[in-house]
Amino acid sequence: MVKKYIYTPGPTNVRENVRKARSEEVTNPDIDEEFYEFYKDTCEKVGELLGTKNDTFILSGEGILGLEAACASLTEPGDRVLVIDNGVFGEGFKDFVKIYGGQPIMYSSNRREQIDVEDLRRFLEKDHDFKYATVVHCDTPSGMLNNISLICPLLKEFGIITVVDSVAAMIGEPLKVDDWKVDIALGGSQKAFSAETGLTIVTISQDAYEVMKSRAVPIIGFYCNLTIWENYYKNKWFPYTMSASDIKGFRRAVDNIMEEGLDNVHKRHREIAYAVRRSIQEYGFTLYAHNGYSSTVTVIEPPKGLSADKILDHIRDKYNVILAGSFDYLSGKVIRIGHMGENANIDRIVFVLHILDMAMRDLGYRTNIKLAEEFKRVFSS
Ligand SMILES: *Cc1c(COP(=O)(O)O)cnc(C)c1O
Numbered sequence: 169m170v171k172k173y174i175y176t177p178g179p180t181n182v183r184e185n186v187r188k189a190r191s192e193e194v195t196n197p198d199i200d201e202e203f204y205e206f207y208k209d210t211c212e213k214v215g216e217l218l219g220t221k222n223d224t225f226i227l228s229g230e231g232i233l234g235l236e237a238a239c240a241s242l243t244e245p246g247d248r249v250l251v252i253d254n255g256v257f258g259e260g261f262k263d264f265v266k267i268y269g270g271q272p273i274m275y276s277s278n279r280r281e282q283i284d285v286e287d288l289r290r291f292l293e294k295d296h297d298f299k300y301a302t303v304v305h306c307d308t309p310s311g312m313l314n315n316i317s318l319i320c321p322l323l324k325e326f327g328i329i330t331v332v333d334s335v336a337a338m339i340g341e342p343l344k345v346d347d348w349k350v351d352i353a354l355g356g357s358q359k360a361f362s363a364e365t366g367l368t369i370v371t372i373s374q375d376a377y378e379v380m381k382s383r384a385v386p387i388i389g390f391y392c393n394l395t396i397w398e399n400y401y402k403n404k405w406f407p408y409t410m411s412a413s414d415i416k417g418f419r420r421a422v423d424n425i426m427e428e429g430l431d432n433v434h435k436r437h438r439e440i441a442y443a444v445r446r447s448i449q450e451y452g453f454t455l456y457a458h459n460g461y462s463s464t465v466t467v468i469e470p471p472k473g474l475s476a477d478k479i480l481d482h483i484r485d486k487y488n489v490i491l492a493g494s495f496d497y498l499s500g501k502v503i504r505i506g507h508m509g510e511n512a513n514i515d516r517i518v519f520v521l522h523i524l525d526m527a528m529r530d531l532g533y534r535t536n537i538k539l540a541e542e543f544k545r546v547f548s549s
Contacts, residue, residue, distance in 0.1 A: 175520045176492040177308050177336060177465035177506035178359035182417075183424060186363055190417035197410040207410065208401050210419045217422070217430055218338070218353060220345035220371050225397045226418065227368040228411045231335040231356030233392070234368035236264050238331040238352045239302075240392035242376070244385045245269035247299040250328065252288070254279050254314070255307025256496045257333055265302070268388060273298065279310055279497075282460035285318045296326035300351070300379065303330060306337035309494045311467035311504065313341065313460045317348045324349045329375050335359055338369065339425060340437045340464035340508045351376040352394075357414070360437070360464055362509030363421040366414045370394065421509075437463035440512045443547035444505060447521070451539045456502050464508035467494065469501065474531060476503050483527045489520060518543060 174181060197203040207226070215224035227233055239261070243249065247270040253259040254277045262272035275291055277283060283303070301323050306313050320330045329351040334343055338353070340360030345353050355361070355369035372394060380387070380395050387393045396407040425433055441463035445455060453468040455461070470476050476493055477500050483489045492504040505524075507517055518540045525539035 170488050173489045173520070173523075175506050175511055175516075176490060177311075177504050177508060178356065179365050180359065180362055180506055180508050181510040181516065182362055182364055183421070183510050185424065186417045186420045189420035190364065190413045192413075192416055194412035194416065197412045198406060201404060203410070203412065204401060204404055206419070207415065210415060210422060213419075213422050213426065214369055215371065217425060218343055218345045218371060219347060220353070222345060222371045222373050223398065224369070224371045225394075226415060227370060227397075228366065228408065228414065229368050229391070230358075230365055231354065231368050234335070234354035234356070234370050235261065235333055236267075237368075237370070237392040237394050238354060239264035239270070240268050240389055241380050241387050241394040242300050242329075242331070242352075243268035243270040244299070244383055246271060248273055248297060250275060250298040250301035250323075252283060252301060252303040252314075252319070253277070254281065254283055255304060255312050256309040256498070257307050258302075258304045261302035261304075261331075261333075270299070279312070280456065280458045282312065283314045283319060285315060285322060288319065289322060292322070292326045292328075296328060298328050300329045300331060303332055305332055305334035305343065306341065306462040306464055308336040308465060308504075309467075309496060309498050310456055310502075311462050311465045312457055313337065313462040315460075316343065316350065320349045320351075329373070329379060336464055336508070337462060339430075339433060340512065341462060342434055345371050357418050357421070360508040360512075361418065361421050361425070362511075363418040364414065366411060367418055434463075437507070437512045439547065440507050440514070440517055441466060443543050444507060444517060444521070446546045447539060447543040448505075450542050451525070451537050452533070452535060453503075456498075463512075464506070466505045466507065467498075467502050468505070470503065471533065474528070474533060476501060478531065479503060479524075479527055482531060483523060486530070487523045487527065489523045491520070491524070514544075514547060
């Protein structure tokens, strides 16, 4: 197989030391007490990165598990749940709410713009009888970053606990779980953590625990029940056998982040994202969003007359580079450049922009601007 270069907004590039850590010998995680120490220590490190003293767990299952588990654990039949929607994942929460018998109430807004916090406040002043609210930090299909630092405290003012899907933002963007009053924060290993796909990260506040424990109707299901984790360490009992190799790799990725320093990681993402946005517009693409640009992914519309899918196919077939299209209402309309985790590095971005430039020229696009050069110019200025 010819080597492929991936620049998707998750899964992203995985560093060699993470791949190697996954190949190390492992123990029986159910029985070997050392593994409980290793697991707990890894969870605490993640909690530190997320600015929280809340319980932090690593679940075996891709990020969607976290979304479903949060809704399964909080929703009782008939509950009104506020679904804050300005993108595909935002809207998608309504399906999980419905599966567990809840009644999703949509707060939908312009998908090219961040959630307007003042407008949300006006909405809540009229209606705030919700069991909990869901909101997406970075809605990946459109690259839309929402202002969690304002949205969650606002909902708390109205006594509403929050579930935040930060799968595509966590680590690439600041997330201060305790300061921002996030009750359940969700992440995934394959996004800005830059580990392999397969793990969900979840933090649970006391308020969220209280809601889960004061239910009249028991939580439906076992794998998605978040209360089964609470005393795993004290009891030396995992609800199911942990994927020890996945966690070993993930732990290495966490250590990589800590060694670099979280502030440096954020700065790297921010600077790369800024230079990508500036240079790509100069080159002739249009940014999909009007504001709320995530530092983990840039979503662009091609210049007039060129099809996003044609560009993506050509880049893949001729150069073995995999960029992402999008889905749902954005299908065929945009190109997404993932610059999260290991991909938020100048070498890797210069490479992909150079390839994109060559592909555009192959397809007949004419410009005097050299995209990779333009990126380097903005990046160093
Ligand atoms: C990647 C991602 C998930 C996990 O979903 P998959 O479609 O399985 O990759 C959940 N939420 C967001 C915002 C994501 O970007």
